Each structure stands twice: as C-alpha cells, then as structure tokens.
Amino acid sequence: MPPISVNRRRFLGCSAAASLAISQAAAEAAATDGSGATVRVGLVGVGNRGTGLLRALLELPGVAVPVVCDAEPKHRLRGQGIAEKALGRRPDAVGDPRHLIDRDDVDAVVVAVPCDLHEAIGSDAIRAGKHLYAEKPLALSVPGCDRLIHESARRPDLAVHVGFQRRSNPRFREGLERIRGGEIGPLIEARATWTSSNGPLSGHGGWLGRRERSGDFMIEQAVHIWDVLHWLQGGPPAKAEGWGRRRLFARQDPGRDVTDHYAVELEWPDGFRASFLQSWVAPADDGFTGSSLRILGEDGGLDLSTGSLSFRDRQRPRQAIHPGPQNDTRLALRDFLASIRSERRLPPPVTLAEARDATLTGLLVRKAVDERRPVTMEEILDGTAGA
Known part of the structure; x- marks a missing residue:
C-alpha cells in the first residue's frame, strides 16, 4: 500500500484542530477566572450515565441544578440526593422531560436517555431556547440527525454540544496533533478493541438490548471510536466489511436483538484502514478484556488508550502523553459551560455535522455486519440502510 500523504481532507482536519485549540484555551480561561455566571442546568435522565454527568457537573464552579428528570422514581431520588449533598439545596424532580424543559429557571439541559429519545428531547430543548448537551449518538438515523442540525441552525445563539468527550481529552488532543505533525510518519492503519466479560449489557428496562431503541452497539457505543477515527482522518470511511453474532445471550433475554460480538474493517478514500472488535462475551481474563485504540505509522505508533508514543528507531525513547486516567466527561462539560458563558459561542469540541458522521459510520458498520459483505458509504x- 502506498504511504498516506497529507491530502486536502487531512489539511482541513489540521485547520479545524487549530481552531479547536483556540476555543479550548478560551474554555480554560472561562473555567478558571472566577467571573463566569451561574448556569442553571436541568438533567434529563439520571440513570448510570446521567448520574456520572451530574457528578461531573457538580465538580465544576458556577453550576446550579434546580431540577432533575427521570421516568424511574428511584433514579429521581438518587439524583436529588447527589445534588443536595453537593449544593445544599434539594432540586425538584419530575418524570416528564417537558416539565423540565419548559421551566424558566433552567438555562441548559443535559440529556442522557435511551438513544431513540435523543432526537425528540434534543429538538424540544432547542425549540424552548435551552442550551443543550446531548449524549451520543446525535440520533439513530440520518434524517433524525438532519432534523436536529436544522433545529440548531435556527438557534445559533444556543450552545449545542454532543457527548463525544474524547474530543476534550488532552491525551487524544495532543496525540492526534503529534500524529498530524508527522511524528509517526505516513499512516498505515488503526486497530481498536472494546471487549468485556460483563455481558449482557442491557440498560434499564432492557433498552440497550433492543436495536430499535439503541441502534445496536455500532451506533450506541462504538460511535466514540468512529469519531476519533474521523477526527484523525478528517471524515468518515468510504466502505466497511464485517461479521457478527447475535443471540449469544438468548437464554437470559430471548428478545435481545443486538450484536453482542462483531468485527469490522473500515477503509478511507486515501487507503488508510482501521479494524475494530467489540464483544460482550469475553472470558473474565485481562488477556481477553479491555479497550484499546492504536494508530500505526511507518515510523512509529501511538497507543491512545495509554498515551504511549513509540518509535521504530530504537534510539528514540518511548514518550508518555498525558498518562493516567482523564475525566474527559468533566472536561467536555466544562467546554459546554464555557461556551454558554462566552459573549460569542465558542466552537464545540465536535460539530453536529461531525456527530452526524459518527451515526453514518455506525449505520455503515451495522449494514456491513448484518449482510456480511462490503458496503459503501x-x-x-442513498438511504438503502433505512432509518
């Protein structure tokens, strides 16, 4: 395969990264100068992910939480308790998102609900004039993404961010900048895994195990991987080929229809390739479980999971890029709050168009795995994948 050159797409990616670096600096200034106004945030969805978002928000200065929302009473009580302990005031709790979105004491809405609800709740929040932080994916279909993008375009005064928090992670940011700077030479491929022995992962009420609600793991979870690869390459792949297995947990959940083990190979127009394995049926052994994302070039490689930058030249010592755990959820929410407080909206870490690309790639992978054939973007x- 010929070496991958710095083409127009990658050049535009570098330009976008430079703009993002400027906005990141502005976000850091807004977060530390102490002059930011209090932002009143309502949480829609305080299950597992929503609770993590709530805790991360409460670590940031200048945040009030007047209300939490969840269809499940025990989730509402948990959210109220967490907020009251941190802020000294017990928030109200509601079961209907509209009852939160319509409140005058809510400036911004953070949404962490099953994926099939993302489009409707996000659109309602934007139409109500609320800043929006929506968990990924943007939506489960291309038309759904386009409708949300249209709603956001009508309200340029609002900050609308999507939860691809790796875009705010300093390890990923610096690592991709150094790759673009040529430190590992012309790129060859990426290899990624996401394997666990904790299956079946089902979600509250089993929604994660139903493709109609989650979009399957290629859209609900692996969009994080697709987004990093898009970030690296300046856009989505041209084609994919893969295979997978369903009904691996049929005894526990006969109605489960998601793909609990699959592998895919992606190819970009310039020849760059990426392979990905995701599984919930791994043995309980460190040799089989864990997540990784490694980028290989002709002169070296970067392991984004650990921050290890290594070279083929043995005289060059291995380097560590921002080692240790990174609370990138808190960093992503910090960027969201900084944009709200800014006189002019700061560019989001990931645009809605880029979030749409992640859904597109999820649909591409799902179709390739379902049909076990090469599928093109x-x-x-053209709509052959359906909604």
Missing part, C-alpha cells in the same frame, strides 16, 4: 447516503 454511498449506499448509506
């Missing part, structure tokens, strides 16, 4: 854009 043109097929997805």
Whole structure:
C-alpha cells in the first residue's frame, strides 16, 4: 500500500484542530477566572450515565441544578440526593422531560436517555431556547440527525454540544496533533478493541438490548471510536466489511436483538484502514478484556488508550502523553459551560455535522455486519440502510 500523504481532507482536519485549540484555551480561561455566571442546568435522565454527568457537573464552579428528570422514581431520588449533598439545596424532580424543559429557571439541559429519545428531547430543548448537551449518538438515523442540525441552525445563539468527550481529552488532543505533525510518519492503519466479560449489557428496562431503541452497539457505543477515527482522518470511511453474532445471550433475554460480538474493517478514500472488535462475551481474563485504540505509522505508533508514543528507531525513547486516567466527561462539560458563558459561542469540541458522521459510520458498520459483505458509504447516503 502506498504511504498516506497529507491530502486536502487531512489539511482541513489540521485547520479545524487549530481552531479547536483556540476555543479550548478560551474554555480554560472561562473555567478558571472566577467571573463566569451561574448556569442553571436541568438533567434529563439520571440513570448510570446521567448520574456520572451530574457528578461531573457538580465538580465544576458556577453550576446550579434546580431540577432533575427521570421516568424511574428511584433514579429521581438518587439524583436529588447527589445534588443536595453537593449544593445544599434539594432540586425538584419530575418524570416528564417537558416539565423540565419548559421551566424558566433552567438555562441548559443535559440529556442522557435511551438513544431513540435523543432526537425528540434534543429538538424540544432547542425549540424552548435551552442550551443543550446531548449524549451520543446525535440520533439513530440520518434524517433524525438532519432534523436536529436544522433545529440548531435556527438557534445559533444556543450552545449545542454532543457527548463525544474524547474530543476534550488532552491525551487524544495532543496525540492526534503529534500524529498530524508527522511524528509517526505516513499512516498505515488503526486497530481498536472494546471487549468485556460483563455481558449482557442491557440498560434499564432492557433498552440497550433492543436495536430499535439503541441502534445496536455500532451506533450506541462504538460511535466514540468512529469519531476519533474521523477526527484523525478528517471524515468518515468510504466502505466497511464485517461479521457478527447475535443471540449469544438468548437464554437470559430471548428478545435481545443486538450484536453482542462483531468485527469490522473500515477503509478511507486515501487507503488508510482501521479494524475494530467489540464483544460482550469475553472470558473474565485481562488477556481477553479491555479497550484499546492504536494508530500505526511507518515510523512509529501511538497507543491512545495509554498515551504511549513509540518509535521504530530504537534510539528514540518511548514518550508518555498525558498518562493516567482523564475525566474527559468533566472536561467536555466544562467546554459546554464555557461556551454558554462566552459573549460569542465558542466552537464545540465536535460539530453536529461531525456527530452526524459518527451515526453514518455506525449505520455503515451495522449494514456491513448484518449482510456480511462490503458496503459503501454511498449506499448509506442513498438511504438503502433505512432509518
């Protein structure tokens, strides 16, 4: 395969990264100068992910939480208790998102609900004039993404961010900048895994195990991987080929229809390739479980999971890029709050168009795995994958 050159797409990616670096600096200034106004945030969804978002918000200065929302009473009580302990005031609790979105004492809405609800709740929040932080994916279909993008375009005064928090992670930010700077030479491929022995992962009420609600793991979870690869390459792949297995947990959940083990190979127009394995049926052994994302070039490689930058030249010592755990959820929420407080909206870490690309790639992978054949992005854009 010929070496991958710095083409127009990658050049534009570098330009976008430079703009993001400026906005990140502004976010850091807004977070530390102590002059930011209090932002009143309502949480829609305080299950596992929503609770993590709530705790991260409460670590940031200048945040009030007047109300939490969840269909499940025990989740509402948990959210109220966490907020009261941190802020000294017990928030109200409601079961209907509209009852939160319509409140005058809510400036911004943070949404962590099953994926099939993302589009409707996000659109309602934007139409109500609320800043929006929505968990990924943007939506489960291309038309759904487009409708949300249209709603956001009508309200440029609002900050609308999507929860691809790796875009705010300093390890990923510096690592991709150094790759673009040529430190590992012309790129060859990426290899990623996301394997666990904790299956079946089902979610509250079993929603994660139903493709109609989650979009399957290629859209609900792996969009994080797709987004990093898009970030690296300046856009989504041209085609995919894969295979997978369903009904691996049929005894526990006969109605489960998601793909609990699959592998896919992606290819970009310039020849760059990426392979990905995701599984919930791994043995309980460190040799089989864990997540990784490694980028290989002709002169070296970067392990984004650990921050290890290594070289083929043995005279060059291995380097560590921002080692240790990174609370990138808190960093992503910090960026969201900084944009709200700014006189002019700061560019989000990931645009809605880029979030749409992640859904597109999820649909591409899902179709390739379902049909066990090469599938092109043109097929997805032509609508052959369905909604």
